[in-house]
Amino acid sequence: MSLAISSAYCVATYRCYDEKADFHKKATGIAVGLTVGSWTELPEARKAEMEKHLGRVVSVDVHEPSAGDPASARYADIRIAYPDINFSRDIPALLVTVFGKLSMDGRIKLIDLAFSESFLSAFPGPRFGIEGVRKLLGVHDRPLLMSIFKSVIGHDLPSLREQFYQQALGGVDLIKDDEILFENPLTPIEKRVELCMQAAAEAERETGQKLLYAANLTGPTFGLVEQAKKAINAGANALLFNVLAYGFDALSELSRHPDVNVPLMAHPSLAGALYPSPYHGIAANVLLGKLMRLAGADLVLFPSPYGSVVMPKEENMAIKEALLTTETADYIYSGDGATASANGQVPLAASFPVPSAGIHPGLVPLILRDFNGEVVINAGGGVHGHPMGAAAGGRAFRQAIDGCQAGIPLQDYAADGHPELQAAIDSWGIKE
Amino acid sequence: MSLAISSAYCVATYRCYDEKADFHKKATGIAVGLTVGSWTELPEARKAEMEKHLGRVVSVDVHEPSAGDPASARYADIRIAYPDINFSRDIPALLVTVFGKLSMDGRIKLIDLAFSESFLSAFPGPRFGIEGVRKLLGVHDRPLLMSIFKSVIGHDLPSLREQFYQQALGGVDLIKDDEILFENPLTPIEKRVELCMQAAAEAERETGQKLLYAANLTGPTFGLVEQAKKAINAGANALLFNVLAYGFDALSELSRHPDVNVPLMAHPSLAGALYPSPYHGIAANVLLGKLMRLAGADLVLFPSPYGSVVMPKEENMAIKEALLTTETADYIYSGDGATASANGQVPLAASFPVPSAGIHPGLVPLILRDFNGEVVINAGGGVHGHPMGAAAGGRAFRQAIDGCQAGIPLQDYAADGHPELQAAIDSWGIKE
The missing domain is CATH 3.30.70.150 (RuBisCO large subunit, N-terminal domain)
Incomplete structure (x- = not known):
């Protein structure tokens, strides 16, 4: 036909x-x-x-x-x-x-x-994308670093604030809520955002560095915009969202809503119910790649191939490709002989890939190679489990990034006056 | 512990x-x-x-x-x-x-x-449930019969109206939109609801029978209530909803919204991405059973074990159980020795099970046995493919139901002056 x-x-x-x-x-x-x-x-x-x-x-x-x-x-x-x-x-x-x-x-x-x-053409795509997120942070020349709260459930506001502050001191660019932190009387979103953003400002005076805090956007579907506004009014400069629990369209509408003018970070929660079977479901590159970008996610978390929650490497690379590519061949179907897009590029900003789980500083060279440096390095245990504490954990990652950017082998860079990196390597090793 | x-x-x-x-x-x-x-x-x-x-x-x-x-x-x-x-x-x-x-x-x-x-206790559950749907239709003593439009895409309003009328003439209780019919210039929801409800009234003058028309609720998530109101204002007395494309919470909120005061019919669209693998996903009894009922679906479609889109019989029965049961044992967890619920019953109305795909009149005895009569018999091809036309197709099903209710073997009932049923049996046989 x-x-x-x-x-x-x-x-x-x-x-x-x-x-x-x-x-x-x-x-x-x-x-x-x-x-x-x-x-x-x-x-x-x-x-x-x-x-x-x-x-x-x-x-x-x-x-x-x-x-x-x-x-x-x-x-x-x-x-x-x-x-x-x-x-x-x-x-x-x-x-x-x-x-x-x-x-x-x-x-x-x-x-x-x-x-x-x-x-x-009906989808504006990521409002910020990689470039926009970098611009907000003023960081253009290195991969970003994110850390996740260690544990949040049952903690009170001072405890969360202290966890936040320690992470921020380590020089991370982004901190995200745990995706299982919902509205609760101990740490309601507007209170924790207010306190954590104060901690961010306090840390910035030490580190000279900006920080995005992605607060977890939860609650009733039809109230998501109001909930987002509540968080943003309290100072949240990013939002985390469990996209698959609400459907891609909710993300798509949030991403184009004039009042939700902060980067949106998509969590892959529930994705494992859909992508792993070879016989059923939706492949990871579609689920966590193309559709997340189409729906406007500025950053997309997905299971890394390095850690405890594993995903085969080729699936990881297919997600990366879907989030980053400007090539129209995989994205746009133009039928018989018709030209693809006017300028020959995917008309969507790129979404930041955030491979997650099991990340420690010794993996940084591998991650940067796999993702060509256009990546958010995201750690939980790799920050909080650092033998010298969470702030040192963040510094160890930053040192690993600096070493890689300078082209110096990680072990050499650690030995050259970077004790936090050395301690991380002693704990978790190097995998290249 | x-x-x-x-x-x-x-x-x-x-x-x-x-x-x-x-x-x-x-x-x-x-x-x-x-x-x-x-x-x-x-x-x-x-x-x-x-x-x-x-x-x-x-x-x-x-x-x-x-x-x-x-x-x-x-x-x-x-x-x-x-x-x-x-x-x-x-x-x-x-x-x-x-x-x-x-x-x-x-x-x-x-x-x-x-x-x-x-x-x-935070979930009101189905607003109508089986009893409420029966009350709207005034039918309390037999299983219900539903038919689906044959093809809808590319058809204009007069064509849809005629399809609707023929189905209604056959004595069906419910007619549902095709789940792939979205807002479109040929048959926008308020126009097709208006015309189809006129056809329903016209058919009622012939058959003396009420009918629910479930119009497909689609479009942007945050506009679903407005879209539902548009359909209801145009006369829709039920709505079809692709729950898994929007998330369970959207259904849950629609079901408790004061302005969405019509039965909600849940379509299992996309469910096959989640339930079939033994190793991944969410089992059908949870996905299409407990969660649909919890979220307030008055009727729930799911793949029947009889037809082309098959589901193993035991999964079907588990869905049925989840939609119908009043037993708290499977529903309510009360911990060590605490009493379950005050009145000892699941505090949610029952949702109508609608096993779908591959249904013809010769399957009616089997369906009624499997579902103890508390079921909506749902047919597409089994109505439209009837050799004497769609109205005769509906009548053949009603005759099959009548025969079963009277305890008469289907073949005998057909031979006793029910040519539509006989023609259906000649086409598709009897499976008991």
């Missing part, structure tokens, strides 16, 4: 496992069934009217099991183009169209999405 | 697969890690303060692989009690607490949830 030039299409790629299915027939069934419903039985005159609504099979790549490997399975990667005209320009409509009913149809995983230029 | 009487707990049950893990240690790690963060190293005085925030291991059932079956795997069902005091009384907070980060921690699936009485 050739593509009607008059329509724009979003393209979903599925990986389907089946021992004997006719994958080409299955692809046609998807393209028709999830759009116009029926096709071959339509009268010709009706076909002419309906053609612009008809889904198209872009490609079907069948992978037969390898003869030598009894464990290898038969699967196909199927790409289907869905006309924009069929759905409104929001992520729920797109996801329900391309994977609503289909998600329940056997072993099928949504492994990629590409957007039409017109669909994409 | 004994439970502190002063706290109330919600309990999550996980199935974890691991060839050699110490599951008891893992359970303690979850109970501590997802609540207070650390425990053994706390000073005793601090422990006394923190105890009410500490998660508890309720049980760990380890299943060793069976010696005779090399394919059997080692797993454990782990139950953890989380103090209510740690999270706000909304579903995002509960899910982020019990399965936010944990979802990404290896092979682990959330297979059950039980709520504390106090958590549950």
Whole structure:
């Protein structure tokens, strides 16, 4: 089928496992069934009217099991183009169209999405993005450093403030709430933001350094804007958000709301219910990559390949690519021969990748190599568990970053008058 | 660890697969890690303060692989009690607490949830429920019948109206929009609701029967209430909602909003990204059962075990149980010896189970047996594909229901002057 030039299409790629299915027939069934419903039985005159609504099979790549490997399975990667005209320009409509009913149809995983230029044009994307976040912090020449509160539940305001202050003293650029800290009588958001921002100012007088504090945005969906405003009015200069608990559209609306004018940090909470199975769900590069960026996340946390919560390296790199790339090839589907975007670039700011879990200073060279330096190094235990305390933990990371930027091997840099880094290496080693 | 009487707990049950893990240690790690963060190293005085925030291991059932079956795997069902005091009384907070980060921690699936009485008390549950829906329709003595539009995309208003009218003529109780019908210039919601409700009134003059039309509630999250009001003002007397594309909290808030005073029908769109894997995700009884009912769905669609989109029968029955049960044992966690609920019943109205996909009249006896008659029989192709047309398709289902209610074998009832049922049986057979 050739593509009607008059329509724009979003393209979903599925990986389907089946021992004997006719994958080409299955692809046609998807393209028709999830759009116009029926096709071959339509009268010709009706076909002419309906053609612009008809889904198209872009490609079907069948992978037969390898003869030598009894464990290898038969699967196909199927790409289907869905006309924009069929759905409104929001992520729920797109996801329900391309994977609503289909998600329940056997072993099928949504492994990629590409957007039409017109669909994409409805999304402003990250308001700050990497450049905007760097500008707020005044840091342009090095990777950023973030730390996470150690424990928060059951702690009172003075305790949180002290934890915050110690982290800030270590020279971190960002501090985020724990994602399981909700509205509670001990540390209500406006009080903890007020106190922590005071601690940030106090630390800045010591360190000369700005800091973003991402307060956890929680509570009823329809009250999220009010809750965000409450935090921002109290001084929050960033917000953390459990995107998947609320849906991508809530993030998308927050990111374009005039009153929510601070960077939004997306937490991957619940993502493990969706991406790890090879047979079901939504791949990490779509879930934590393309859709987070499309929905306007300025920073995106995801499981690092280094630590306790692991994700295979290639999935990590695919997320990174989705958050950073300016190449239109993976993002924009332009149909047969049509030009991609006017300026040939993805029209969305880049989101900061924040690989998380199990990060210690000895991993910094590896992280910077994997992420080409455009990354937020994010540590919890690697800061708080430092033998000389949390402030020293932050300094150890900053020293590791400085050493890497100067091209000096970590061990040498530590030995050269950087005892915090040395202590971190003694505790956790170096992995290159 | 004994439970502190002063706290109330919600309990999550996980199935974890691991060839050699110490599951008891893992359970303690979850109970501590997802609540207070650390425990053994706390000073005793601090422990006394923190105890009410500490998660508890309720049980760990380890299943060793069976010696005779090399394919059997080692797993454990782990139950953890989380103090209510740690999270706000909304579903995002509960899910982020019990399965936010944990979802990404290896092979682990959330297979059950039980709520504390106090958590549950924050949820009014379904506003109408089974009784309320029956009352609106004036039907108390038989299962309900629903039909779905055949195809809607690219159709204009007169075409939709005609489809609606034919379905209504067949004596169906409910008609739902296709879940992939979004706001569009051809059939905007207020226009199609107005016309379809006129068609409903017209059909009622023929059939003497009331009908609920569930219009698809779509669009921006923060505009859902306004969109619902638009549909209701145009005459919609029910709404369809793609819950998982927006998160459970959106449904929960809609269900308790004073202006959204019509039954809410939950569509399982995207659910297949979450429930089918044995190793990851959220089990169907939680996802499409307990949480939908908690969030206030009056009717819940889910894949039937009969048709093309299949779900194993026991998962179906677990969803049914979660939607219907009045037994507190599965729902309410009361800790050590405390009484469950005051009146000993789940304090939520029951949600109508709507097993969907592949339903034809010959399946009615089986469905009524499986669901004890408290069910909405929902058909698409089984109505529209009837050889005598959609109105006859509806009538065939109603005849099948009547026959079953009268205790007459379907074939005999068809032969006794019910040609529509006979034609359906000739097309699709009987499965008992």
